[in-house]
Amino acid sequence: MKHYQPIDSFQSPRFCGVRTFMRLPHVKTLENVDFLIVGIPFDTGGSFRIGTRFGPQAIRDVSILLRPYNPEMKINIFEHCSGVDYGDINIIPGYIEESYERIQKDMIEILKGSVIPIGMGGDHSVTLAELRAVRDVYGPVALIHFDSHSDTWDSYFEKKYNHGTPIRRAIEEGCIQMEHSIQVGMRGPLYCPGDLQDAVDMGLEVITTGDIRRIGINKTIERIRERVKDTPVFVTFDIDFLDPAYAPGTGTPEIGGFTTWEALEMVRSGLKGMNFVGFDLVEVLPTYDSGQITSFAAAGIMYEFISLIACNKAKI
Amino acid sequence: MKHYQPIDSFQSPRFCGVRTFMRLPHVKTLENVDFLIVGIPFDTGGSFRIGTRFGPQAIRDVSILLRPYNPEMKINIFEHCSGVDYGDINIIPGYIEESYERIQKDMIEILKGSVIPIGMGGDHSVTLAELRAVRDVYGPVALIHFDSHSDTWDSYFEKKYNHGTPIRRAIEEGCIQMEHSIQVGMRGPLYCPGDLQDAVDMGLEVITTGDIRRIGINKTIERIRERVKDTPVFVTFDIDFLDPAYAPGTGTPEIGGFTTWEALEMVRSGLKGMNFVGFDLVEVLPTYDSGQITSFAAAGIMYEFISLIACNKAKI
Amino acid sequence: MKHYQPIDSFQSPRFCGVRTFMRLPHVKTLENVDFLIVGIPFDTGGSFRIGTRFGPQAIRDVSILLRPYNPEMKINIFEHCSGVDYGDINIIPGYIEESYERIQKDMIEILKGSVIPIGMGGDHSVTLAELRAVRDVYGPVALIHFDSHSDTWDSYFEKKYNHGTPIRRAIEEGCIQMEHSIQVGMRGPLYCPGDLQDAVDMGLEVITTGDIRRIGINKTIERIRERVKDTPVFVTFDIDFLDPAYAPGTGTPEIGGFTTWEALEMVRSGLKGMNFVGFDLVEVLPTYDSGQITSFAAAGIMYEFISLIACNKAKI
Amino acid sequence: MKHYQPIDSFQSPRFCGVRTFMRLPHVKTLENVDFLIVGIPFDTGGSFRIGTRFGPQAIRDVSILLRPYNPEMKINIFEHCSGVDYGDINIIPGYIEESYERIQKDMIEILKGSVIPIGMGGDHSVTLAELRAVRDVYGPVALIHFDSHSDTWDSYFEKKYNHGTPIRRAIEEGCIQMEHSIQVGMRGPLYCPGDLQDAVDMGLEVITTGDIRRIGINKTIERIRERVKDTPVFVTFDIDFLDPAYAPGTGTPEIGGFTTWEALEMVRSGLKGMNFVGFDLVEVLPTYDSGQITSFAAAGIMYEFISLIACNKAKI
Amino acid sequence: MKHYQPIDSFQSPRFCGVRTFMRLPHVKTLENVDFLIVGIPFDTGGSFRIGTRFGPQAIRDVSILLRPYNPEMKINIFEHCSGVDYGDINIIPGYIEESYERIQKDMIEILKGSVIPIGMGGDHSVTLAELRAVRDVYGPVALIHFDSHSDTWDSYFEKKYNHGTPIRRAIEEGCIQMEHSIQVGMRGPLYCPGDLQDAVDMGLEVITTGDIRRIGINKTIERIRERVKDTPVFVTFDIDFLDPAYAPGTGTPEIGGFTTWEALEMVRSGLKGMNFVGFDLVEVLPTYDSGQITSFAAAGIMYEFISLIACNKAKI
């Protein structure tokens, strides 16, 4: 049986060859595949600094440094699962609703193939299209949302679709099991108190950055696990969850955020063993990413997503 | 009578104060104003590198170095005309047709006030909205189009509106007097021979970069002047007319282009004394603009536009 | 009554328009104004990396992302106070004593208008001129000084005025109530033991970074509050208080510094309810500021200053 | 019959997908292929600024903007030929002689397949390995060498192999038909007069930048054509032939160089109709490449190489 | 007796003059010298991002900001010791074994002169040559190795010498007293579990980043001190021990790392009073170092090395 894994970096230097995520084969197949990486280079939803269309490429560029054994999780990923770089979804720049259709269509196909997708944005508006696909295939699911913004605004300039509104839309459209969903990391100035309260009122649990600083990482992990339980879950990670010192390359940075170590802890211990239907990592914006550190952070977090999938397969 | 002119840089250092174009007053008025600078920070039409929404700010940032006397034109601008920085038009990011409406509406108001607008993009898609306004106020006008691309593609991804199609749309919509209009500077790979031939077939004169290299700048200037004559004219200048060495900060650079001196010559001598209804300068993309040189080029070309207006007022 | 507040970002995209701090009106008035933002782009006092004259512009450029409700302070700023962007003070580059006169003169006017100024440097030398103005209007005040350097050197190259000496000069000139003043965050190599001891000997309390690491943030906050009490107080924040990972864009970075979260905590909880006469934030140097993160940090800290003013007005 | 050509950019945005040169298929085949692009990311031979191992990736990243019709050559490339992105050769970083063996072996295979390779460096040391392969398959060939350096030094630090010596080595090893070979563009300071005279003494024709400035581009083109005639020819283009303003991203820039237009002219008119066995373009160093303009120049010159191949196939 | 110390920065501005480390005299002498700074600009061993040959220059460039009194260690360095900037070792780029010979030869001479060298890489491959010299002069010594990688791989591409293998080679070649040696900070993905286990099996103590996060900095310090005791010790510090937010300018960054404060603590308290034979700091790569912060971190850690030497001399 075909098993997809990265090129051997003891034979071929890591900087050699066409860039794919982690040097995985770039094959557009769903057969014999446990997970796939797929770029969604759509950034028309961005409200401030822009250019996340180049996010997938930038993440691929540094992901070639990743190695297959995860010492914190104690797992050799490709002993337990097979994965590919599926390429990018052909969105239409400048046209959000048409792009949503394309994303949704491709994601439905992937999900129906029983493959776990790990999407790379693009801005956070793409998550709505992914969640629509998830709903169409699995019905409403739990959502774990790491971000500095709740993205539950109703509209900007009277427009419903952009990177500030996807979570509200997803809720309205029945994609989310509210009682098992949670938002983690909100911080920074708001337009009004309702900006966060709305999320709570709609039924989400919200743990702000201030909360996490007060209760600690371990307690936060507990609350995530208690909330989600074994519900099928989609994980969306906005890179601005991290502090701008760790992730300068993003559209709307918020100071006072998390280190990569803290994020890795919350992902590794916070999510281990859950029943994943999909992941995404969004808002990497390379033109502001000095020294590529945002891309390294993104690739590293996606690596933990893959490790989580492998752990499930290995039943460890 | 109120006369608007820049702050005196012998009293206040040029790096002091809120940035406006050339340190002009930021007043939203049309009274006692001959020309105005207006930002149109819309970049949803961009097909490759993106972020021209920050173009107006970047141009303002360096324009503060400009001084009022133009020694090549031998004119002290503000002895002859009054101008303001009008601020930016409130476009809607991500929504091109709604943004077109807002741009068109604001431009009609300006044009009706008998003020000559100098628009700062944003991407080249904004020019269609400006030309619609010009048509609504003046009827069809001559167009002088400096660019490395003809921007007469029919559509991308079956979509009619983006930064590759505005000139074709403007022609279709009756904004342009074809027999007096001209495109200057086209170069670089195309999809097919029709890409340029279409423009010619629709009735435009096209002088490619190759043509200019063969006939020289002076002959090019002659051809522009012969074509346009004294028809009311709108001038649109895509900064990628310049070579990437002179204008790296743009969305779709084409190598083999012009120096700033050549561009200044074509603007100064090529356009002097014409019957201007408006100008724009588009496609400045600051995140790729090393050392701010693209912004300096843009500000310098806009300075010549202002000088042309002043020369007309001074009848020199 | 006129009330000054930011442009509504649901109507006008945040990247639209001439940049003012937080999109506040740029009006040179003191009437109906509770606080004002004023740039002091003077950098002749800089001893190493230089260019803080562009600091105010850079801070304005990113401050447009700030929103009016502070969820940690639980206050909607503009329900309680009115503020403007006052523009910049016309310093004279290259001439420190003449610039001091201009700064002092403008600040006296502001302070006499019963407005709380929030100055944006420029290098730290400007604080002496501000403190002279404060003294002239209020007499000696308490000083809270966040910095990695004590800035109490006597002179460089036998010159009394530069960015390493303002605090010593302010003490000598009777601007400071020593028994209520405190320096927080000193670290990094010194010329000799006296560099810090001098400050203590003159009567200041000094809490070094090493001290803070040993006693913790909460205890530090306590010591600040105990020291200052309800004395009228001027707060000066040198951005190099932050670690270079969080604030690379500054003249004399010192490793081993604070995160933005720690700084926000010290400002929010450390200063809440005090009797403020003025604030400044200095030493933002954009040409070394990768990804604009230093400017984001600066804007965010200034946002807390404004929030503190609003809390006082709201009596919360 | 299989025909390889780029993805259609009217269906899929150019920034979508895994990056290959010009969006060509990444297939490691020689069947039904007229030309192929192959990366040789070896930079151990570099004597100053270093990092051309990332050159192939950087060129691919911007090459996606290239379109298939060349208006100056009047040819639609893929109507006449088929091409692929072959990926990179697995060199061994740090080990030049072993890397030479790998490059030579892969290139022999390509050349025996009757495919014209277009190599992307890597530093100029790789050209020796390519020329060894060419010699092994075709015997000695003509060499056209565009560069600011003659690369005929004997050794550095008593070492024979690095990016300053490949042409001398290739001559010594019988790879080159001296009487039909020519070097174009030499300029900049030398160690001694012999540095250039050696090349002439060994039998090469050398046209320096000074010569070209004196005789003009057209006469230069004539001399190239007269020298090479219809001998099988390998073309090597060091990007530092261009001026640093046009190609900052390279290891040893020399001021006073050529514009991209001049280079395009020399390649298009200078080489048209020749009997090509292979091409390379070397010394693109992305970490010094502000605004990606060096990569754009490189991709644009490689595009002309492909056009030349297509013209030969089309017999135009 | 001659005593070497930095130029007085109260007389000469710190940005004046030819750059040497900390403005120390650049004298190639071993007489009356306690420590010396020596650059080893060799980067042929780098497996990914490359260019550490410019590391020594970059560190010197910012080290000029360092002042002579260390307030945390409470020592005025040059009251107790004399030091020089010895310049760089003339390695041969592209030739690792010959470069090893040159480094080893120069280091033996230094060590025989009873001077403590502080080497500046260059990539980590240089440490093998240093350890060979140390062994030749002192016999096997203890090694303290701060790094995110254990650098005990056996080979890459069947080659024994590069920046991933020096520690294994040094062990094999009898340079290290295993029972007193320790590796600190390992983290990030591996090829297989053996990558770390090998180091342990060979007899090293290994404290991973995960371990440190669990046991704390103080306990880590204890374990280092217990391990090394008073054995003669060589300290090697790979700058990627720090998190990429603190040290973006390095070849193979690993997220989830340490702050500069944590590193300073481990160096100051962890190493104080040990019996040092030499130090190095490697892998600073300036082309990826936004805002020079990596160089500042490197200079600051080297400053602590010097302070440790001074404390030993002062017996404090």
Place this chain on the structure above:
Amino acid sequence: MKHYQPIDSFQSPRFCGVRTFMRLPHVKTLENVDFLIVGIPFDTGGSFRIGTRFGPQAIRDVSILLRPYNPEMKINIFEHCSGVDYGDINIIPGYIEESYERIQKDMIEILKGSVIPIGMGGDHSVTLAELRAVRDVYGPVALIHFDSHSDTWDSYFEKKYNHGTPIRRAIEEGCIQMEHSIQVGMRGPLYCPGDLQDAVDMGLEVITTGDIRRIGINKTIERIRERVKDTPVFVTFDIDFLDPAYAPGTGTPEIGGFTTWEALEMVRSGLKGMNFVGFDLVEVLPTYDSGQITSFAAAGIMYEFISLIACNKAKI
């Protein structure tokens, strides 16, 4: 007799060692020295973008690539002359008049030693101090001034000394033989017509960029030579003479400028055989210098100055 020349780059890689100009010995001597390079890192006179204090370091950093034989001049420099890197003059940042005294004093000493200084700025204000020294030693001399600005403004903010006024001051202070002096390259917007006319009225010949474009480089060279004849001459070269595409790293860039080839031609042929008393090259500002190209241009022009001195010594 001692003869100073660069380190041999066939023995020591060019990137090795403490940076001095062209790898010349850093010796503070005037004996057996024909020319010396001296940094004047003073930038308090800058009116816009600032930081030329780091200019000398940046030029040194890339000058290490220069080789000793000039093929255009056909001279092996160090066969005919001896030169050193003299280090930098200890100016006082922030204090222009005191800095002038220090520069003047050091330059007098150099000139009295019969050594030809080549100064590296710093901003253009330093030239006044150099010219004062020249006058004190030689009496008034001819001045050749390459620049885009005439620097003959009377004052800014009522201050006489800054980088816009040195030439007027030098004229007023009797440093210049007006009838043999010439300004070359002026362009860009002015405050008023007098800005250039003043220079002419005071007796200087002024050739603007527009003039040069009209009369050509050769005629410009003739006019320079006719003007200066064999008068003792000081040459001052402001790097903004070059176009911003060639020299982005400068304080007040003016578009429409010269290429490096044009500049080299004007220096080589325009100045050969003249009776030089000194040179300077000013206004290199590294923080805006993408890819170091401004520094390369500066080093290359300084290399021609040295070649001119060598030609005079060699009487060729």
